[in-house]
Amino acid sequence: MKLGAVAHTLRLEFLVDAAPDTEVRDGYVSDLLSDVLAHAEPGDLWLTHQRHLNVVAVGKLREVAGIVFVRGLRPNPEVIQKAREEGVNLLVSQDDAFHTAGKLHRLLFP
Amino acid sequence: MISPAPLRHREIFPVVGLDLERAGLVSTEVQRVLRRLGVEPEAVRRAGIVCFEGEMNMVLYTPGGRIILLVYDDRVELIFSDRGAGIPDVELARQPGYSTAPDWARELGFGSGMGIPNMEANSDHLEIRSRLGEGTVIRAVILRRKDETRSGSTHS
Ligand SMILES: Nc1ncnc2c1ncn2[C@@H]1O[C@H](COP(=O)(O)OP(=O)(O)OP(=O)(O)O)[C@@H](O)[C@H]1O
Ligand SMILES: [Mg+2]
Numbered sequence: 001m002k003l004g005a006v007a008h009t010l011r012l013e014f015l016v017d018a019a020p021d022t023e024v025r026d027g028y029v030s031d032l033l034s035d036v037l038a039h040a041e042p043g044d045l046w047l048t049h050q051r052h053l054n055v056v057a058v059g060k061l062r063e064v065a066g067i068v069f070v071r072g073l074r075p076n077p078e079v080i081q082k083a084r085e086e087g088v089n090l091l092v093s094q095d096d097a098f099h100t101a102g103k104l105h106r107l108l109f110p
Numbered sequence: 111m112i113s114p115a116p117l118r119h120r121e122i123f124p125v126v127g128l129d130l131e132r133a134g135l136v137s138t139e140v141q142r143v144l145r146r147l148g149v150e151p152e153a154v155r156r157a158g159i160v161c162f163e164g165e166m167n168m169v170l171y172t173p174g175g176r177i178i179l180l181v182y183d184d185r186v187e188l189i190f191s192d193r194g195a196g197i198p199d200v201e202l203a204r205q206p207g208y209s210t211a212p213d214w215a216r217e218l219g220f221g222s223g224m225g226i227p228n229m230e231a232n233s234d235h236l237e238i239r240s241r242l243g244e245g246t247v248i249r250a251v252i253l254r255r256k257d258e259t260r261s262g263s264t265h266s
Binding site for chain 1: 130131133134135137138141155158159162163166218219220221222223224225227228231
């Protein structure tokens with residue numbers, strides 16, 4: 001399913017919609033950067049509470065479909081700017097990690 | 111590892127310790143350079159992850175150092191050298207889960223003890239030489255596979 005459609009259904013707000021046509025294949029929830037580099041898969045939608053600059057680098061390195069900040073958390077403008085430069089999709093979910101992941105799972109694997 | 115393949119590119123990137131704001135920039139730049147040189151996407155991907163982990167360790171645990179990128183026809187090499195305190199037990203540091211990251215770094219998502227294991231999983235050869243009080247040199251060799259087989263992306 002395309003990221004744009006996922007965002008619409010789950011009511012995720014785009015902070016950076018660099019490539020909304022990106023295919024979302026699966027999801028991954030983690031706040032540990034090296035864990036994401038080791039275990040997330042390309043095409044995963046990455047749900048996290050981390051919102052500093054390195055998150056953009058990790059998302060790009062692991063080629064995730066997008067990064068979702070949960071619980072309404074917002075990164076600072078510098079992070080958004082960096083994501084735009086690097087072409088990394090950034091989104092915000094008003095739900096917490098558990099509920100965002102639950103809804104995403106139901107959508108991707110009905 | 112001795113190979114007759116000629117050196118195509120050599121570049122040195124300085125890394126400033128404890129400068130978390132700039133951390134991660136070298137890996138992005140290294141990937142850009144490798145892509146420009148026409149290095150295969152799989153080798154670019156693996157080199158990016160190796161570089162990020164090596165760079166982050168330098169930023170978190172040392173006052174700084176440098177990363178040397180060497181590109182050959184058959185491989186990419188990354189050499190990380192720092193002027194830090196050194197690693198007391200290199201075998202222990204290579205174990206998944208081992209970490210001495212301070213609390214402030216853990217709050218930012220570092221300290222799962224997966225950095226060096228990730229470097230190993232994404233390189234074909236990883237050499238760590240460390241001297242207490244002098245610093246650490248890590249050399250990672252990433253072979254360029256023309257057939258583009260996916261391997262070593264994860265550590266399990
Ligand atoms: N350049 C270095 N100089 C001194 N000590 C280092 C260096 N690199 C790694 N270490 C030591 O090795 C440990 C393990 O490193 P590793 O990268 O595997 O995990 P981490 O940095 O603690 O956590 P993570 O990488 O998952 O965020 C570190 O906690 C640190 O004690
Ligand atoms: Mg590390």
